[in-house]
Amino acid sequence: MSDEIMVIGHKNPDTDSICSAIAYAYLKNQISEDKYVAKRAGEINEETRYVLFKFSVPLPEYVSDVRTQVKDIHIKKTAGVDRTISLKKAWSIMKEHNVVTLPVTKHGRLEGVITTEDIAESYMDVYDSKILSTAHTRFSNIVETLDGEMVVGDEDEYCTEGKVLIAAANPDLMESYIEEKDIVILGNRYESQLCAIEMKAGCIVVCDGAPVSITIKSLAKERGCTVISSPHDTYTVARLINQSMSISYFMTREGLITFRTDEYIDDIKTVMAKKRFRDFPVLNKKGKYFGMMSRRNLLDAEKKKIIMVDHNESSQAVDGLDEAEVLEIIDHHRINTIQTMSPIVFRNQPLGCTATIVYEIFCENAVDIPKDIAGILCAAILSDTLMFRSPTCTSVDRFAAERLADIAGIDVKEFASEMFKAGSNLSLKSPEEIFYQDFKKFSIEGITLGVGQINFMSTDELADIKVKLGSYIQRAYKEHGVSKIYFMLTSILDESTEIICAGEDAEVLLEEAFGVKMKDGSVIIKGMVSRKKQFIPAMMETITSR
Numbered sequence: 265m266s267d268e269i270m271v272i273g274h275k276n277p278d279t280d281s282i283c284s285a286i287a288y289a290y291l292k293n294q295i296s297e298d299k300y301v302a303k304r305a306g307e308i309n310e311e312t313r314y315v316l317f318k319f320s321v322p323l324p325e326y327v328s329d330v331r332t333q334v335k336d337i338h339i340k341k342t343a344g345v346d347r348t349i350s351l352k353k354a355w356s357i358m359k360e361h362n363v364v365t366l367p368v369t370k371h372g373r374l375e376g377v378i379t380t381e382d383i384a385e386s387y388m389d390v391y392d393s394k395i396l397s398t399a400h401t402r403f404s405n406i407v408e409t410l411d412g413e414m415v416v417g418d419e420d421e422y423c424t425e426g427k428v429l430i431a432a433a434n435p436d437l438m439e440s441y442i443e444e445k446d447i448v449i450l451g452n453r454y455e456s457q458l459c460a461i462e463m464k465a466g467c468i469v470v471c472d473g474a475p476v477s478i479t480i481k482s483l484a485k486e487r488g489c490t491v492i493s494s495p496h497d498t499y500t501v502a503r504l505i506n507q508s509m510s511i512s513y514f515m516t517r518e519g520l521i522t523f524r525t526d527e528y529i530d531d532i533k534t535v536m537a538k539k540r541f542r543d544f545p546v547l548n549k550k551g552k553y554f555g556m557m558s559r560r561n562l563l564d565a566e567k568k569k570i571i572m573v574d575h576n577e578s579s580q581a582v583d584g585l586d587e588a589e590v591l592e593i594i595d596h597h598r599i600n601t602i603q604t605m606s607p608i609v610f611r612n613q614p615l616g617c618t619a620t621i622v623y624e625i626f627c628e629n630a631v632d633i634p635k636d637i638a639g640i641l642c643a644a645i646l647s648d649t650l651m652f653r654s655p656t657c658t659s660v661d662r663f664a665a666e667r668l669a670d671i672a673g674i675d676v677k678e679f680a681s682e683m684f685k686a687g688s689n690l691s692l693k694s695p696e697e698i699f700y701q702d703f704k705k706f707s708i709e710g711i712t713l714g715v716g717q718i719n720f721m722s723t724d725e726l727a728d729i730k731v732k733l734g735s736y737i738q739r740a741y742k743e744h745g746v747s748k749i750y751f752m753l754t755s756i757l758d759e760s761t762e763i764i765c766a767g768e769d770a771e772v773l774l775e776e777a778f779g780v781k782m783k784d785g786s787v788i789i790k791g792m793v794s795r796k797k798q799f800i801p802a803m804m805e806t807i808t809s810r
Contacts, residue, residue: 267298267299268299268300268301268569269292269298269299269300269301269569269570269571269591270300270301270302270303270327270330270568270569270570270571271285271286271288271289271292271300271301271302271303271571271573272285272302272303272304272305272327272330272570272571272572272573272582273285273304273305273572273573273574273575274305274306274574274575274577274580274581274582274704275305275306275580275581275582275704276306276307276700276701276702276703276704277304277305277306277308277309277312277574278309278311278312278574278647278648278702279309279311279312279315279643279644279647279648279683279687280574280617280618280619280644280645280647280648281304281573281574281575281618282302282304282308282312282316282324282644283312283315283619283640283641283643283644284573284574284594284617284618284619284621284622284641284644285302285303285304285324285573285574286302286321286324286637286640287619287622287626287637287640287641288300288302288571288573288594288622288625289301289302290302290634290637291622291625291626291629291631292571294629294631295629295631300571301324301325302324303324303325303326303327303582304323304324304325304326304327305326305327305328305581305582306326306700307326307697307700308323309687309701309702310686310687310689310690310693310701311647311683311684311686311687312687313686314682314683314686314687315639315640315643315644315647315683316640318639318643318683319635319636319639319640319643319672320636321636321637321639321640327582328582328583329528329582329583329584330568330570330582330583330584330585330587330588331528331529331530331568331583331584331587331588332528332529332530332565332566332567332568332587333525333526333527333528333529334523334524334525334526334527334528334529334532334546334557335525335526336529336565336566336568337529337557337561337562337564337565337566338557338561338564339525339546339554339555339556339557339561340363340543340555340556340557340558341555342361342363342365342366342367342555342556344366344367344368344369344372344374344553345357345366345367345368345369345378345511346368346369346370347368347370347375347376347510347511347512347515348402348405348510348511348512349405349510349511350405350408350409350507350508350509350510350511351383351386351506351507351508351509351510351511351514352408352409352504352507352508353405353408353409354366354378354383354511355380355383355507358380363543363556364379364380364381364542364543365377365378365379365380365541365542365543365556366378366379366511367545367553367556368511368512368515369553372552372553373551373552373553374520374522374545374547374552374553375515375517376512376515376516376517376520377515377516377520377543377545378511378514378515378516379516379542379543382511382514382515382516383514385514386506386509386514387506392427393427393428393429394426394427394428395428395506395509396423396428396447396505396506396508396509397423397424397425397426397427397445398513399509399510399512399513400422400423400424400510400513401422401423401508401509401510402419402420402421402422402423402510403417403418403419403420403421403422403423403467403490403492404419404420405508405509405510406423406467406469406492406505406508407419407492408508409504409505409507409508410469410492410494410496410501410504410505410508411494411495411496412469412492412493412494412495413492413493413494414490414491414492415470415476415481415484415491415492415493416476416481416484416485416489416490416491417467417484417489417490417491417492418490421490423447423466423467425444425445425466426443426444426445426446426447426465426466426467427443427446427447428446428447428449428505429441429442429446429447429448429449430448430449430450430498430502431448431449431450431451431456431459431460432498434455434456435455435456435458435459438456438459438460438463439459439463442459442460442463442465443463443464444463444464444465444466445464445465445466446460446463446465446466446467447465447466447467447468447469447505448460448465448467448468448469449468449469449471449498449501449502449505450468450469450470450471450498451470451471451472451474451498452470452471452472452474452475454477454480457470457476457480458480458483460489461480461483461484461487461489462487464487464489465489466489466490467489467490467491467492468484468489468490468491468492469492469493469494469501469505470491470492470493470494471494471496471497471498471501472494472495472496472497472498473493473494473495474493476491476493520545521535521539521541521544522544522545522546522547523535523544523545523546523547523557524546524547524548524549524551525546525547525548525549525554526549528584529562529565530587533562536559536562537559542558543556543557543558544556544557544558567587567588567589568587568588568589569588569589569591570582570585570588570589570590570591571590571591571592571593571594572590572592572593572594572595572602573593573594573595573618573622574594574595574596574597574618575595575597576593576595576597576599576600576602576610576612577597577600577602577704577705577706578600578602579704579705579706579707579712580704580705581602585602589605590602590604590608591608591609592608592609592610592611593608593609593610593611593612594611594618594621594622594625595611595612595618595621596612596613596614596615596616596617596618596620596621596656597612597796598796599612611625614658615656615658615660615661616645616648616649616654616656616657616658616661617644617645617647617648617649617656617661618644618648619640619641619642619644619645619648619664620645620658620660620661620664620665622641623641623645623664623667623668624660624664633668633671635671635672635673636672638668638669638671638672639668639672639674641664641668642665642668642669642672642674642676642679643679643683645661645664645665645668646665646676646679646680646683647683647684647687649661649662649665650719650754650756650759650793650794651676651677651680651684651756652665653756653759653793654793654794654797655793655794655797655798656794656796656797681721684719684720684721684756685721687718687719688718688719688720688721690718690729691728694732695732695733695735695736696736698718698729698732698733699716699733699736699737699740699751700716701716701718702716702717702718703715703716704716704795705744705746706800706803706804708803708804708807708808709807709808711747711748711807712746712747713746713747713748713749713750713800713803714740714741714744714746714748714749714750715749715750715751715752715795715799715800716749716750716751716752717751717752717753717754717761717795718751718752718753718754719754719755719756720753720754720755720756721756721757726753726755726762729753730753730762730764730786733751733753733764734764734785734786737749737751737764737765737766738766740766741766741767746767747767747768748765748766748767748768748769748770748773749765749766749767749770750763750764750765750770750774750799751763751764751765752792752795752799754792754793756793759790759791759793760788760789760790760791760792760793761788761789761792761793761799762786762787762788762789763786763787763788763789764785764786765782765785773803773806773807774787774803775787776806777802777803777805777806778792778802
């Protein structure tokens with residue numbers, strides 16, 4: 265059962281989203297006893313990849329959905345048993361561990377299950393006297409079940425022929441019903457033991473702990489007859505011996521209902537409701553046996569715990585957020601659509617970057633910032649503020665970035681140039697990869713806008729990228745079902761953005777919002793670099809004033 269708390273940014277994560285999640289998870293682990301782990305809700309872009317590589321920071325694990333999974337609930341770690349163990353042994357294990365189902369495994373792979381119901385049915389059903397040989401019962405199982413001792417023979421051999429009978433008659437009568445390979449239960453009478461061996465019995469079971477003479481032992485060894493001694497009386501031995509059969513004869517092999525640790529609880533509830541099984545085997549990602557779960561375990565299922573960074577809109581959040589428990593939100597965007605069941609820590613500040621807020625929380629808690637964490641936080645601020653050029657940038661952002669650069673031992677201008685250059689190297693990427701590098705949806709009075717953005721340090725690649733995206737944007741528009749879709753190609757050095765769009769009246773809305781005229785499917789707007797501070801507010805105002 266996982267007790268970790270995920271710190272995660274938005275889908276199509278940018279550098280701020282990833283780096284703030286990593287840094288905040290580190291900070292929370294320093295000031296809390298809980299376990300915090302940074303995650304990501306999408307593929308990272310080249311800029312972020314460069315930053316993480318630069319500071320030797322591992323890439324957070326990808327999470328596509330935060331609904332409760334099988335691995336998040338209590339799973340009984342009932343150990344698997346070998347299919348050759350006896351019914352009696354299986355019953356003893358069930359009683360010891362207070363379970364009603366045992367998984368049967370081999371080399372970690374599930375072979376079947378045996379239940380208390382299966383064992384009960386084995387006692388209640390009427391079997392013929394050859395059931396032990398039919399079930400290929402191992403002699404070691406018989407010895408164990410009868411609390412006995414192997415006097416003559418090999419415990420690893422199997423009983424494959426003959427029936428089970430009790431030699432209660434005199435030797436003359438015994439000769440008429442003992443057949444070759446039979447298992448004969450008898451007492452301490454020398455004549456009866458001798459008769460059974462001479463009639464080519466496969467095994468004799470001597471009851472009441474009676475001693476076996478040297479003559480009987482020698483003759484049995486010579487004739488290939490197994491001799492077992494048991495301390496129990498004849499009745500008890502006759503009652504117990506069927507319990508020596510291996511569970512392989514009774515276990516369920518076909519039609520097993522299993523679940524994997526990464527399956528979602530919502531998806532398995534219906535399956536469990538249709539089956540009357542008490543327990544269900546759970547397999548890990550590699551298909552090996554992991555444990556057992558029951559319907560009752562679902563009642564104790566806990567929601568995954570989430571801290572959201574750099575967003576607070578459900579449309580941008582990881583899938584399944586409605587089924588998770590949001591503990592905190594750390595963000596610098598407008599407050600939107602997230603709803604919670606109880607009060608939470610919500611820190612929202614009008615700054616240029618979430619990483620700046622994370623830096624402030626480090627300072628407030630007097631936690632030293634390691635060099636690598638300082639480096640990625642600085643990178644996030646430089647990325648979100650376009651190296652202080654964005655109108656979203658504040659003096660607080662600049663101060664934080666400069667302090668973090670000192671800790672990380674980097675030159676702000678030099679590092680920013682390298683970072684933006686790495687991020688704008690898109691020549692080998694597909695139109696789809698470029699388009700979703702930084703793509704978000706915004707809902708305004710029933711109208712949904714899809715807005716993507718990429719930044720450039722150089723205009724050399726811009727023409728080729730524009731052609732790629734121009735042909736792809738129509739496809740993206742149809743796939744997302746949004747009202748209108750826009751893409752911003754931002755030049756950091758020129759502090760301008762070229763915009764292309766798709767959708768009904770998309771061009772008209774853009775022209776109204778910024779007082780421009782589109783030409784050949786695009787328009788360049790000087791002084792625009794921020795989607796959050798410049799583009800979205802103007803579009804919202806235009807839509808609401810119509």
